[in-house]
Amino acid sequence: LGKHNPRLKELRRRVRERRDGEVVVDGRRLIADLVRWGVPIRELYVAAGIDLQGPLLAAAERVREVETSVLADVAPTRHPQGVLAVVGEPSWPSWSGESGVALWLDRVQDPGNLGAIVRAAAGLGARTVLLSPGCADPFGPLAVRGSAGAVFRIPVERDVPGPRAVERVRAHRGEVWATGAEGAAVIGWRPADPTLLLLGTEGGGLSAEAAGLAGGTVAIPLERDLDSLNVAVAAGILLHHLQASR
Numbered sequence: 001l002g003k004h005n006p007r008l009k010e011l012r013r014r015v016r017e018r019r020d021g022e023v024v025v026d027g028r029r030l031i032a033d034l035v036r037w038g039v040p041i042r043e044l045y046v047a048a049g050i051d052l053q054g055p056l057l058a059a060a061e062r063v064r065e066v067e068t069s070v071l072a073d074v075a076p077t078r079h080p081q082g083v084l085a086v087v088g089e090p091s092w093p094s095w096s097g098e099s100g101v102a103l104w105l106d107r108v109q110d111p112g113n114l115g116a117i118v119r120a121a122a123g124l125g126a127r128t129v130l131l132s133p134g135c136a137d138p139f140g141p142l143a144v145r146g147s148a149g150a151v152f153r154i155p156v157e158r159d160v161p162g163p164r165a166v167e168r169v170r171a172h173r174g175e176v177w178a179t180g181a182e183g184a185a186v187i188g189w190r191p192a193d194p195t196l197l198l199l200g201t202e203g204g205g206l207s208a209e210a211a212g213l214a215g216g217t218v219a220i221p222l223e224r225d226l227d228s229l230n231v232a233v234a235a236g237i238l239l240h241h242l243q244a245s246r
Contacts, residue, residue, distance in 0.1 A: 007064070008066065008070060008074060011045070011074055011084075011086075012073075012074050014086070015074060015075075015076045015141070018137065018139065018140060020089070021088060021089050022042070022086055022087070022088060022089060023086070023087050023088070023089050023139045023144060023151075024076060024084065024085070024086055024141055025084070025085045025086075025087055025141075025144055025149075026075050026076055026077045026080055026081070026083075026084055026141055026145065027077070027080075027081045027083065027145065028050075028052075028056075028081045028082070028083045029081075030144070030145065030148065030149050031044075031056065031083055031085045032055075032056055033148075033149045034085070034087060034149060034152060035055060035056055035059040037149075037152060037153065039087050039088075039090075039152055040059075040061070040087065040088060041059050041060040041061065041085050041086075041087055042060075042061050042062070042085075042086045042087055042088065043060070043061065043062050043064070043085065043086040044056070044057070044060035044062065044063045044064070044083070044084075044085050044086075045064050045065075045066050045071060045074075045083070045084040045085070046063065046064070046065050046066065046071075046082065046083055047065075047066060047067070047068040047071045047072070047082035047083070048065055048066065048067055048068055049068065050082045050083060052083070060085070068082065071084060076141035076142070077141060077142070077145060089139055090151070090152050092128075092155035092156075092157070093155075094155075094157060095127055095128040095130070095155060095157065095168065096168060096172075097165075097167075097168025097169045097170075097171060097172050097174065097194055097196075098172050098194065099127070099172070099193055099194050100125075100126070100127035100128075100193070100194055100195075101125065101126045101127060101194070101195045101196075101197065101239065101242050102126060102127050102128045102129070102130060102165070102169070102194070102195070102196050102197070103117065103121055103126055103128075103129045103130065103196075103197050103199060103235060103239075104130040104131075104132065104160065104162060104165045104196055104197070104198050104199070105117065105129065105130070105131050105132060105135055105199050105231075106132050106162065106198060106199065106200045106201060106206050106207055106210045107132055107133075107134040107135060107200070107201050107207070108131075108135050108136060108199070108200075108201060108231060109134065109135065109136050109201065110136060111136040111137065111140050111142035111143035111146060112142055112143070112146040113146070113230065113231055113232045114131075114135060114136045114138060114143050114146065114147075115138070115142065115143040115144065115145065115146020115147035115148075115150075115151070116146050116147070116232035116235075117129065117199070117231065117232045117235045118138060118143075118146075118147040118150045118151050118154060118156060119146070119147045119148050119150040120232060120235050120236040120239055121150070121154055121235070121239060122147075122150035122153045122154040123150070124236065124239035124240055124242075124243050125239070125242075125243045126154065126239055127154075127155070127194075128154065128155040128156070128157060129154060129155070129156045129157070130157050130160040130165050131156065131157065131158045131159065131160060132159075132160065132161065132162060132210075133159050133161065135158070138151050138156045138158065139151060162198070162209070162210045162213050163213065165196060166196060166213045168196075169194050169195070169196040172194055173192070174192055174193065174194035174195060174196065175191045175192045175194075175195050175196070175215055175216070176195075176196045176198065176213060176214045176215050177191055177195065177196070177197050177198065177214055177215065177216050177217065177218050178198045178206055178210070178211045178213075178214035178216070178217045178218070179197065179198065179199055179200065179205075179206070179217070179218060179219070179220075179234060179238065180205060180206065180211070180217045180218075180219060181219055181227050181228065182217065182219060183216065183217030183218050183219035184216060184217065184218050184219065185218075185219060185220075185221050186218055186219065186220050186221075186237065186238060186241050187221075189218050189241065189245075190245055191242070193246075195242065197218075197235075197238060197239075198210055198211070198213065198214055199231055199234065199235055200231070201231070205228070218238065220234060220237055220238070
């Protein structure tokens with residue numbers, strides 16, 4: 001396919017403005033992981049000269065070869081790898097709040113950070129990631145790549161107001177914890193099951209309204225006069241602590 005092909009013009013629009021129900025995935029390894037996980041590949045676009053393994057080609061419903069420079073221009077990321085796929089957006093049942101650990105993100109707008117949080121949640125045993133209104137799109141290209149495909153491995157629920165998330169947990173006598181610089185040190189922290197962990201924006205932390213929903217605040221002690229960590233790093237530390245303590 002060349003750059004003037006109508007199908008590629010349409011694909012370029014779909015990359016810029018994601019359609020509900022579909023996800024554009026960029027990168028050979030990431031797409032290979034999706035195939036390994038059983039995610040159906042609706043469309044596969046391959047740069048001319050790229051030699052793909054049989055399972056990847058066999059898994060795709062439609063495969064199209066595209067001029068290398070054209071596919072690089074269409075790709076949503078800075079360093080394309082010559083392979084682009086269109087897959088369906090995953091669908092999961094809503095988390096009931098009955099057991100386990102859930103994260104609720106308050107207006108996390110950086111897609112790379114959001115993706116990294118989802119990756120940590122999937123790898124460290126969380127049940128779900130709940131997103132407040134105003135969060136980045138978890139199925140946008142940068143969030144998908146930042147999650148290393150984990151958005152297909154753990155439920156991610158969008159547009160969940162804080163009070164609604166809290167209600168689910170407290171209905172099962174669980175605990176709700178905020179994260180902040182002032183609070184109980186994570187060492188020795190043993191919350192009840194289920195647990196809802198509230199994480200705030202990259203710069204401002206949790207809003208006052210969101211922080212007021214929590215029954216307590218947990219803090220990660222820092223050195224060298226630093227007062228905060230990247231939100232994805234903080235999520236990983238807290239989830240690892242919970243995983244190890246259980």
